[in-house]
Amino acid sequence: MGYTYILECADGSFYVGSTRHLLQRVEEHNHGEGSNYTRPRLPVVLVYYEEYERIADAFAREKQLQGWGRAKRVALITGANEYLPALSRKVWRRG
Template sequence: MSILKNYTVYILQCADDSYYVGMTNDIDRRLAEHQQGLNRGYTNSRRPVKLVFTEHFSDVNHAFEFEKQIKGWRRAKKEALIKGEWDLLPELSKAYKK
């Protein structure tokens, strides 16, 4: 019997209104780490943070690819994703290429 792992790609809105994209296999633990400043990375000086988006995956490779993809997006596209406006994503990609 194999145990299914669950991976979460998440977006945090930081106190300075910037966004941070990450991936974890324990979203509650990871969010607490960000809030407590346990990591010396991007969010440490931008606390408090607010969880604004999650997407769950059973395959770590799919989660990693999605995280990498979102990290390359402009703010407007991230905000459309956060709002659940998936239909706007292709148009926002086209607008950027012009």
């Protein structure tokens, strides 16, 4: 079992991660034992998560969400899925 999760930090920023033990991992973050990113931004609040049968799938989803902008993450968190396609970043390639 694996989870992809989004935490909202005290400064309003988001942190995306993946783990096998969701509640334990959130506690670790809040005790300063999480990531270097969340440590100076405590406390954090779990605002979104997805459950997967395999941790590899949770990790792949983590990497996908890390590439999303703030507006797209907010749409996911709030359940405004109809806005997700319009919030996709456009990749511009030259010639």
